[in-house]
Each structure stands twice: as C-alpha cells, then as structure tokens.
Amino acid sequence: MEGFSKLLEGVFALRWEFLVMYAIGGILIYLAIKKDYEPMLLLPIGFGAILVNLPLNMIWGSAAEPGALLLLYNSGILTELFPLLIFIGIGAMTDFRPLFANPRMLFFGAAAQFGIFFTVLAALAIGAAFPSLGFDLFTSASIGIIGAADGPTSIVVASKFAPKLLGPISVAAYSYMALVPIIQPPVIRAMTTKEERKIRMVYAQREIPKWIMVLFPIVVTVIAAIIAPISAPLIGFLMFGNLIKESGVVERLSKAAQNELSNIVTLLLGITIGGTMHYEAFLSMQTLIILALGLVAFVFDTAGGVLFAKLMNLFSKNKVNPMIGAAGISAFPMAARIVQRMAKEEDPHNFILMQAVGANVAGQLGSVVAGGIILSLVPYLAGLV
Amino acid sequence: MTDITRGLMLMGYGLIGVFGTLILFYICAKVFMKIAAGKENKKI
Numbered sequence: 001m002e003g004f005s006k007l008l009e010g011v012f013a014l015r016w017e018f019l020v021m022y023a024i025g026g027i028l029i030y031l032a033i034k035k036d037y038e039p040m041l042l043l044p045i046g047f048g049a050i051l052v053n054l055p056l057n058m059i060w061g062s063a064a065e066p067g068a069l070l071l072l073y074n075s076g077i078l079t080e081l082f083p084l085l086i087f088i089g090i091g092a093m094t095d096f097r098p099l100f101a102n103p104r105m106l107f108f109g110a111a112a113q114f115g116i117f118f119t120v121l122a123a124l125a126i127g128a129a130f131p132s133l134g135f136d137l138f139t140s141a142s143i144g145i146i147g148a149a150d151g152p153t154s155i156v157v158a159s160k161f162a163p164k165l166l167g168p169i170s171v172a173a174y175s176y177m178a179l180v181p182i183i184q185p186p187v188i189r190a191m192t193t194k195e196e197r198k199i200r201m202v203y204a205q206r207e208i209p210k211w212i213m214v215l216f217p218i219v220v221t222v223i224a225a226i227i228a229p230i231s232a233p234l235i236g237f238l239m240f241g242n243l244i245k246e247s248g249v250v251e252r253l254s255k256a257a258q259n260e261l262s263n264i265v266t267l268l269l270g271i272t273i274g275g276t277m278h279y280e281a282f283l284s285m286q287t288l289i290i291l292a293l294g295l296v297a298f299v300f301d302t303a304g305g306v307l308f309a310k311l312m313n314l315f316s317k318n319k320v321n322p323m324i325g326a327a328g329i330s331a332f333p334m335a336a337r338i339v340q341r342m343a344k345e346e347d348p349h350n351f352i353l354m355q356a357v358g359a360n361v362a363g364q365l366g367s368v369v370a371g372g373i374i375l376s377l378v379p380y381l382a383g384l385v
Numbered sequence: 386m387t388d389i390t391r392g393l394m395l396m397g398y399g400l401i402g403v404f405g406t407l408i409l410f411y412i413c414a415k416v417f418m419k420i421a422a423g424k425e426n427k428k429i
Contacts, residue, residue: 120395212421370402374395374399381398384386385386
C-alpha cells in the first residue's frame with residue numbers, strides 16, 4: 001500500500017497555485033511564440049516557471065540538495081556571471097559610430113533614465129503607505145531598475161538587492177522591452193506637437209577612424225569605473241565585447257561573443273530566471289505592483305527623454321526632433337525604429353533613424369551607468385541616519 | 386531620515402551621476418573627433 005502512495009506522491013503534492021503558475025508560464029510561452037515578444041528570453045522563462053512549480057520541486061531542490069536550476073542560480077545569477085557574459089555579447093553587437101556622428105545624442109541616454117529614479121520614489125511611496133509590502137530602499141531600487149530597459153542590468157541589481165523578487169522584476173523588464181512599440185508612441189504623442197514631430201535633422205555621415213573605435217571602449221570603462229567603481233564589471237564586460245569587435249583582429253572571438261556565447265548564456269539565464277518563479281514568491285500582491293511600476297518606469301523614461309530634448313531645443317540653434325529623446329532608452333533597436341516610424345508618419349521624407357540609433361546606443365551606456373550608480377549609492381544611502 | 390528622503394537623494398545623486406558620466410563620454414567623443422579632424426587636415 002505504501003508503494004502505491006509513493007507512486008502517487010506527485011499527485012498528492014499538487015496544489016492549485018501550481019496550476020496558476022502553469023498558466024502564467026503558458027502565457028509567457030504563448031507571447032514568445034505567437035507574438036514574438038522577446039522569444040529568446042520569454043520562452044525559457046515561461047518553461048522555467050513551469051519546471052519550478054512541478055510537484056516536489058526536484059528541479060530546484062533545496063539548499064542541502066540543490067537541483068539543476070538552483071545550481072545554475074547559485075553559480076550564474078548570484079555570482080552575476082550570466083548577465084556579465086551576456087554583456088560581452090551585447091558589446092560585441094553594439095556599434096558606437098552613430099554616436100560619434102552626433103555626440104549630443106549621449107545626453108538622451110542619460111535623460112531617458114529618469115524613469116528609473118521616478119519609479120524608485122513611487123515604490124518607496126507605496127511602501128510607506130503599505131508597509132506590509134516591504135518596499136524598502138533596496139527593493140524599490142530593484143523595481144526602479146526595470147526602467148533601465150536592460151535585462152542584464154536589472155538582473156544584476158535585483159540579484160544583489162532583492163533576490164526574492166528576481167522573477168517578477170526580470171519578467172517585467174523583458175516583457176516591457178518587448179512592449180516598447182506599444183508603450184512609447186502614445187507617450188511621445190502626448191508630449192509633442194505635430195510640428196515638433198515633423199522637425200528634420202541633418203545627419204552628417206562621417207568616417208570614424210579605427211583608433212577612436214578602439215580607444216573609446218577603454219576610456220569609457222576607465223571613466224565609469226572611476227565614478228562608480230562597483231559598475232566596473234558591468235561596463236567592463238560590455239566594453240570588452242565592443243573592443244574585441246572593433247579591434248578587427250579577433251574576428252572569431254567577436255563572432256563567438258555575438259553568437260555562441262550570447263546564445264548559450266541567454267538560454268541558461270532564461271530558464272534560471274524562470275526557476276525563480278516559484279508560486280510562493282511569485283503569486284503575491286508585490287508581483288502585481290512590480291508589473292505596474294515597471295510600466296510606470298518605461299513611461300517616465302520616455303517622458304524624461306522627450307522633455308529633455310524639448311529643453312535642449314530652447315537653447316540650441318540646431319533643433320532636435322524631440323521624439324529622439326524617447327530613443328534614449330536601452331531597448332535596442334526597437335526604440336529607434338519606433339521614433340523613425342513616427343517621424344515618417346508625420347512627414348514621409350523625414351529620416352531621423354541614424355540620430356535615433358545614436359540616442360539608443362547612448363541609452364545602452366546610460367542604463368549600465370545608472371545600474372552601477374544605483375549599486376554604489378543605495379547601500380550608502382540606506383546607512384544614513 | 387525617511388525612505389522617501391533617501392529616494393529623493395538617490396534621484397538627485399543618481400541623475401547627477403548618470404549625466405556627469407555621459408557628459409564625460411561626450412567630451413571624450415568630441416576630443417577624439419577633433420583630433421581625428423586635425424589629423425585629416427594635416428594629411429590634406
């Protein structure tokens with residue numbers, strides 16, 4: 001009789017919460033396959049969410065007897081190894097040339113990080129109103145970093161400050177990155193006039209010498225690490241990837257970083273993040289609020305970028321199409337494409353894609369810098385009496 | 386000090402930090418392009 005109950009222990013261990021998580025995992029897989037929303041990540045995250053909610057949870061295991069996913073989590077997420085390795089791939093895929101053609105675009109990469117800090121404040125205000133949610137400075141900073149629109153940066157910050165919320169924060173970050181084409185246009189339209197959206201910008205195609213492209217990643221790494229030493233791994237790995245691409249002498253390494261390394265780590269990262277979505281951690285009011293605040297972060301990123309562009313126009317002779325500011329978020333290349341599409345809707349002959357790409361690349365730098373600054377400031381501010 | 390005050394300080398310092406760093410990148414990019422233009426002019 002005992003043997004029989006052993007056979008059915010999986011059935012006895014079933015809970016209704018598992019079924020809810022299967023549905024959530026299923027939705028993520030559906031969005032990945034049917035809607036093509038960040039399929040490289042949402043597909044493994046969705047399946048990971050199902051895996052970790054199977055009866056008896058053998059795949060995650062326990063601290064004493066870790067399963068495969070917990071081993072991956074301990075070695076790849078807690079150590080920050082997976083996101084950092086992904087940064088090498090992102091760096092190898094990034095081309096900073098559009099930035100050199102118009103260095104002013106760098107400012108939008110900073111302005112469009114506004115949503116991060118606004119969302120931290122919003123999370124703290126909610127935390128003050130509802131203390132049971134536990135939104136302290138560390139948790140709020142982890143929620144705010146969704147506004148970096150940069151998955152690996154969000155994962156690094158959340159794994160340091162709020163590891164229990166890594167699942168919902170990562171899902172929010174990647175989902176909203178995929179939803180940028182839906183989120184940004186109404187915000188841009190609400191903040192700009194038709195005339196502003198029609199502003200044309202001259203793009204000066206310039207030949208950028210190779211020595212600049214080689215020196216830039218090195219200088220950027222040194223500057224960022226001096227300002228926020230804790231950001232050295234983030235920016236260092238990103239720029240290392242870029243250096244191997246721009247050096248032109250290690251084609252095989254560059255291709256490996258862009259393809260094999262990125263693909264393998266993305267696969268492991270996705271399923272491990274999904275593995276953090278155990279129902280006990282995920283099915284909570286916190287998750288719903290994090291998803292809502294993630295949207296707030298993207299909206300205020302967009303607004304911050306657009307408003308800064310309008311502010312620049314007050315002082316500048318060469319007017320900027322304010323929509324360019326919205327491309328200052330890190331979601332590459334969607335944000336730049338949206339800006340070009342909207343410019344074309346207003347004026348079929350307006351071509352601002354290259355400027356938007358410059359702002360978008362600046363956003364990739366800005367998000368990593370913002371992540372590093374948050375990592376260094378939050379523990380200091382939390383210690384202030 | 387309340388958490389909201391800390392959040393406001395994070396916003397202030399954070400935005401200064403991000404803008405400051407990217408302004409330094411901007412200066413680098415400008416200087417690099419100036420040097421490149423100078424080299425190009427010398428060649429001509």
